[in-house]
Amino acid sequence: MNDPATTILFTVILLNFFLLGTSRLGACIRVVAAQGALISLLPPLVHGVGVHTMVLATGALTLKGLVIPWLLFRAIRQVRIRREMEPRIGYIATLMLGALTTAGAFIFADRLPLLSEHHHTMFIPASLATLAVGFLLLITRRKAITQVLGYLVFENGIFIFGILLAEAMPLMVEAGVLLDMLVAVFVMGIVMNHINREFSSIDTENLCLLKE
Amino acid sequence: MLNLSPQILYQGAITILLIGAILPLTIELTHRHSTSLANGLGAGAALLGSGLGLAGALLLLFGQSSVAWQMSWASAGVNLCLRFDPLAAFFLAPVFLLTGSGALFATGILASSKQPGKSGRHWLYYNLLAVSMALVVVAADSLLFLFAWEGMSLFSFFMVIYDQDEESTRRVGWIYLVATHLSAAFLFLLFFLIYRQTGSTEFSSFATLKALPTSTAVLFFCLALIGFGSKAGLFPMHSWLPEAHAAAPSHVLALMGGVMLKLPVYAFLRFLICLPVLPAWCGLLVTGLGLAGALICIALAALQGDLKRSLAYSSGENVGLIFFGLGLWLYCREGRFDVPATLFLVGALLHVWNHAFFKSLLFFGAGAIIHATGARELSRMGGLLRRMPRTGLLLIIGGGAIAALPPLNGLISEWLLYLGLFQAGQTSIGGQAFIFMLLLVLLVIVGTLVLLAMSRILGIALSGEPRSFEAREAHEVGPAMFIAMAVSAGLCLTVGIAPGLVFPLILGPLALLSPELATGAPEILATLPFGAGWSWTCLLVLLFLAVYVWFYYRLPPGDSRRRNTWIGGLLPSPRMSYTAGGYGQLAQENLLCSCLRPPIISVRTPVFFPGHWQWRCRNIDPIMALILMPLFSQFSSMAGSWRRLQGGQMNIYLAYFFLTTILLLGWAFSS
Numbered sequence: 001m002n003d004p005a006t007t008i009l010f011t012v013i014l015l016n017f018f019l020l021g022t023s024r025l026g027a028c029i030r031v032v033a034a035q036g037a038l039i040s041l042l043p044p045l046v047h048g049v050g051v052h053t054m055v056l057a058t059g060a061l062t063l064k065g066l067v068i069p070w071l072l073f074r075a076i077r078q079v080r081i082r083r084e085m086e087p088r089i090g091y092i093a094t095l096m097l098g099a100l101t102t103a104g105a106f107i108f109a110d111r112l113p114l115l116s117e118h119h120h121t122m123f124i125p126a127s128l129a130t131l132a133v134g135f136l137l138l139i140t141r142r143k144a145i146t147q148v149l150g151y152l153v154f155e156n157g158i159f160i161f162g163i164l165l166a167e168a169m170p171l172m173v174e175a176g177v178l179l180d181m182l183v184a185v186f187v188m189g190i191v192m193n194h195i196n197r198e199f200s201s202i203d204t205e206n207l208c209l210l211k212e
Numbered sequence: 213m214l215n216l217s218p219q220i221l222y223q224g225a226i227t228i229l230l231i232g233a234i235l236p237l238t239i240e241l242t243h244r245h246s247t248s249l250a251n252g253l254g255a256g257a258a259l260l261g262s263g264l265g266l267a268g269a270l271l272l273l274f275g276q277s278s279v280a281w282q283m284s285w286a287s288a289g290v291n292l293c294l295r296f297d298p299l300a301a302f303f304l305a306p307v308f309l310l311t312g313s314g315a316l317f318a319t320g321i322l323a324s325s326k327q328p329g330k331s332g333r334h335w336l337y338y339n340l341l342a343v344s345m346a347l348v349v350v351a352a353d354s355l356l357f358l359f360a361w362e363g364m365s366l367f368s369f370f371m372v373i374y375d376q377d378e379e380s381t382r383r384v385g386w387i388y389l390v391a392t393h394l395s396a397a398f399l400f401l402l403f404f405l406i407y408r409q410t411g412s413t414e415f416s417s418f419a420t421l422k423a424l425p426t427s428t429a430v431l432f433f434c435l436a437l438i439g440f441g442s443k444a445g446l447f448p449m450h451s452w453l454p455e456a457h458a459a460a461p462s463h464v465l466a467l468m469g470g471v472m473l474k475l476p477v478y479a480f481l482r483f484l485i486c487l488p489v490l491p492a493w494c495g496l497l498v499t500g501l502g503l504a505g506a507l508i509c510i511a512l513a514a515l516q517g518d519l520k521r522s523l524a525y526s527s528g529e530n531v532g533l534i535f536f537g538l539g540l541w542l543y544c545r546e547g548r549f550d551v552p553a554t555l556f557l558v559g560a561l562l563h564v565w566n567h568a569f570f571k572s573l574l575f576f577g578a579g580a581i582i583h584a585t586g587a588r589e590l591s592r593m594g595g596l597l598r599r600m601p602r603t604g605l606l607l608i609i610g611g612g613a614i615a616a617l618p619p620l621n622g623l624i625s626e627w628l629l630y631l632g633l634f635q636a637g638q639t640s641i642g643g644q645a646f647i648f649m650l651l652l653v654l655l656v657i658v659g660t661l662v663l664l665a666m667s668r669i670l671g672i673a674l675s676g677e678p679r680s681f682e683a684r685e686a687h688e689v690g691p692a693m694f695i696a697m698a699v700s701a702g703l704c705l706t707v708g709i710a711p712g713l714v715f716p717l718i719l720g721p722l723a724l725l726s727p728e729l730a731t732g733a734p735e736i737l738a739t740l741p742f743g744a745g746w747s748w749t750c751l752l753v754l755l756f757l758a759v760y761v762w763f764y765y766r767l768p769p770g771d772s773r774r775r776n777t778w779i780g781g782l783l784p785s786p787r788m789s790y791t792a793g794g795y796g797q798l799a800q801e802n803l804l805c806s807c808l809r810p811p812i813i814s815v816r817t818p819v820f821f822p823g824h825w826q827w828r829c830r831n832i833d834p835i836m837a838l839i840l841m842p843l844f845s846q847f848s849s850m851a852g853s854w855r856r857l858q859g860g861q862m863n864i865y866l867a868y869f870f871l872t873t874i875l876l877l878g879w880a881f882s883s
Contacts, residue, residue: 088863104874108877108881111881132870135866135869135870135873136870138862138863138866139863139866139867139870140863141863142863147862147863
């Protein structure tokens, strides 16, 4: 617990629960931004300060902590919504599912054939739990904006997993992943705008007629 | 001097055909009013390319050599093996021949087309269809073969739905697409299993299949028979054939019916070479399916009101005959009847060429009639011989050839089959002899039915009085279409008059297919009565016929022999003559067993005096109506219950992902 990386990962998991339990969109965006900013500190903490890790940390901090939240705040201002009403599965139920999957992540991580230095660290369980929470957000929420948030949380989970490999992975790959995410948020923003203009709400249920 | 090897000619042909596929479309897209230029380019490329290819194929067929070459593209990991041997050349020759004459015929159709802007598309599909057929024949690698096969299916599908504005055409296109891909599915399975056995996709390494145990070999054989047979229209997988062949343009039908149906036969043969000795029932199975298909298809051909459908069923009959010959060859080969085996194989191979010649002639003729009258139903034709004498004459030649009348080519190949059956029957004993004699009798019935079907088509369409305004106004077709027909008719006559010219060309493929028969084959063929005496007699008969026709047409119009039949002072009207349905009644009521009869709607008022009487025969294949349609609707209703999984909401789909991931993790966790 005295290791700063472990503290950060615990905070990430707690923030996951906050995301599952709240309906206020502004708070959700802030929490996702905070989560992104926190995990962007991890590479220098784990692998030591160097050019590679610093570039990665700065890039992730700028994108996850500043640019994307700013884009999302602008989006909710434009479409004028504050709350996620009536999710597909209620908040309490989602929280319970989140707790179950987090517990499952911890159990599963113990059984994985990992390198010895990765055993008994928080990285794998935190990453799996964050992935699951991202998935749960994507599944249970109806509004396009919360689905974008779910996608971002999902990406955060992948990022945590990737930190284990940060030394082995070339910078270009990570830069590509970050850029990918930025583009995806842009595209989703455009999609959201169009859904809003078409149906005067950003409820994705309106899209079910597109199925054939 | 440039050394023109078959390989160079072939590659040149493919290149020119590819150019001819793309250029007309580009021109038509960039210049709106250049349809005639696009037509000229497309047809010119098809003619030139097919000419080169035909020259290459014939050069190789006369030279009896084989060439194999590879086209490698290392960076893409592609290594294409191609092989050009007498068997390939034997099937390539009709491919290129009919591509050329079909293109010539198409210029006549397209020049007067009322829909401008479709020529580019036409030549794209047409020339690519020719390229993929040519590739199917020379492919010596499973992947390349399946690729070309798929191309052949797709481009012929595009040609089937060429008139896609009509609802019925689109429906037929759908049937055709499903049928071809069902057959392709079996082929994929077959080639995958072979790959597992041999570890290679190259045909040259398939020789190791010779060591397979009999059960595996039989499995492969059955897969190949289903896969290739359903593409060839072998009974009972022929139902798509009349549908698709009623929709496509006639010149494409000449290509599809004339050669595309034979390419599965070719591939089947190619595959048979690699297999070890099969049990005797395999040969008999092929024979039985072929004969059943021939009988049923020709009986159905005698019922169809639609000219193209009738001809399409007759294609099914001829494919059946080819498989009949091949099956008997397989059976006799294993049973060591060398003489009959040779006769069957030569007969089946010759029938491949013959059918390409006369079926293309008949489809061209049907296209000319449909072009001239705008009608496809036989009941709207009539009296066309007087209005289109040249086309009519050529159609009569085609009809005579398909009905195996001397001195035309159909007789020669069927003669070989009959002769083989006689020989086999005489040299075998007991039950075996009985089987051969039974097959002989059934073959005779097929031959009789062909005569009935053809006399019906020719008689209803060409003679008598016109049955509709369109038939009255029919006009003779232009020179391009006439030349295309005349080429096929000329070949029908040539093979019929001088079969001795063609036999040496078959020896090359024969040696590849059945090396054990190769030494004896020339002697067996030399004993056939097709020498100079035959040719002179045929020519004499033709001369006599020509003089008779010439004399008849020289009669003054008032001569009693040129006027209508005297019918008691009444004015003759087309309503008094036999209709197409009435002529087919014999086949309808007496020849088909009741389960195979097409559904009939008959309404008759039960009074003493003649009243309203309606009799209609529904235009649907019995196998399709009885088996395939119920089967597929069963499938579709079963599959329909799974459609609820497709909710249309992204959340649900994501939930599927999530659950699958969790399940997979749990599975990995537990194992």
